[in-house]
Amino acid sequence: MGNLKKGYYIHFDARKTPGVAKKIDMQINEFRKSLDITEINIVAEEVPLLRRLRRLLPGGAIERDYNRALEEMDNPDYIYVRRTTADKRYIDFFRTIKKRWPKCKILIEIFTYPYDRDEFLRPMTWPYYFKEKYQREKLAEYVDRYITYSEDEVLFGVPTIRTGNGILVDNAKLPQLRGKEDDAVHLIAVAFMQKHHGYERLIKGLYEYYQKGNKRKAICHLVGDGPEKQGYQKLVQKYRLEENVIFYPVLLGEALDKVYEQGDIALSSLGFYKDKLNRENSLKVREYMAKGFPIITVCKVNGIDETYPFVCQLPNNATPVEIETILKFYDDLCRKYPRSEMQTAIRNYARKTVDMPIVMKEIIDFVKV
DSSP states (O other): OTTOOEEEEEESSGGGSHHHHHHHHHHHHHHTTTSEEEEEEOOBOOOOHHHHHHTTSTTOOOOBOHHHHHHHOOSOSEEEEEOOOOOHHHHHHHHHHHHHOTTOEEEEEESSSSOHHHHHOSTTTHHHHHHHHHHHGGGGGTOSEEEESSSOSEETTEEEEEOOOOBOGGGSOOOOOOOOSSSOEEEEEEOOOOGGGOTHHHHHHHHHHHHTTOOSOEEEEEEOOOTTHHHHHHHHHHHTOTTTEEEEOOOOHHHHHHHHTTOSEEEOOSOGGGGTOOEEOOHHHHHHHHTTOOEEESSEETTOOTTOTTEEEOOSSSSOOOHHHHHHHHHHHHHHSOHHHHHHHHHHHHHHHTBHHHHHHHHHHHHHO
């Protein structure tokens, strides 16, 4: 690789999630345009139950293969880390890197912030919260920059590089526009359905919409699985909305493309209020933009200008969604833009704001200096 700066992209078995695996590939490919980078996956060791329980104790730590990772490294100029829970061995890992290679720049990506409520509320994870709170303060001695999607200029005593999720816009297939046979509006959401998706708000909103006597069809296509899906299905049955909310399993490739071709508007998460979040930065929203969809969200979307006309922001609370608001938003857009022109305008905006080369530029520039 000649005189290119050499580094490592480190994560902790993050490729188990398809969306994260795709993001890792995009980030690594962007690094490789001007830097030498090698991926290292640090996995947790398989240990007996008793040792796993010891991890929960104040002095315990997850047994990960840090030694193998250190053996793979050869005088790095930088390492880019997708963060995981901080414990003693995690801190020791970065201490060792700085001791062996003092000039190595350490960058840690905090892909969600704040993350305490999201990660540590479950019965088997809350004991890690106290270790995380104690240990992460020590990272300031070793970390050169945190990468954050928030507006924070400093996190845990370390300067940040503020960026956002990115996507390779031109790799996203544009849905073929279908001819409209009626005035129905089709909403689409592709997600691993968790509490923060909040689609119960949409289902309740559809129920109220039809209870008022409205006849115009609003149809929602929910693609994917997840712990909340069964609850959504029961709610749809309760309100007899089977014709208005259509569920799909996890879909990929052509099967997913066919569903996208039915959509007019894409849905972001509607339940961010549950995690006290007020900014939207999901990879899925970037994908919707790359595919040319107007978006329904409940938060300001990172990277999108206030004057951007193709996003409708609903209240970030538990109230049922007002379907009339969504229909008016879409109708107003259609009066201003032919559908093909709307699709092209959204995709072009995505190229300027959320394309991977754009969101990675400041990170790569910092490494190269």
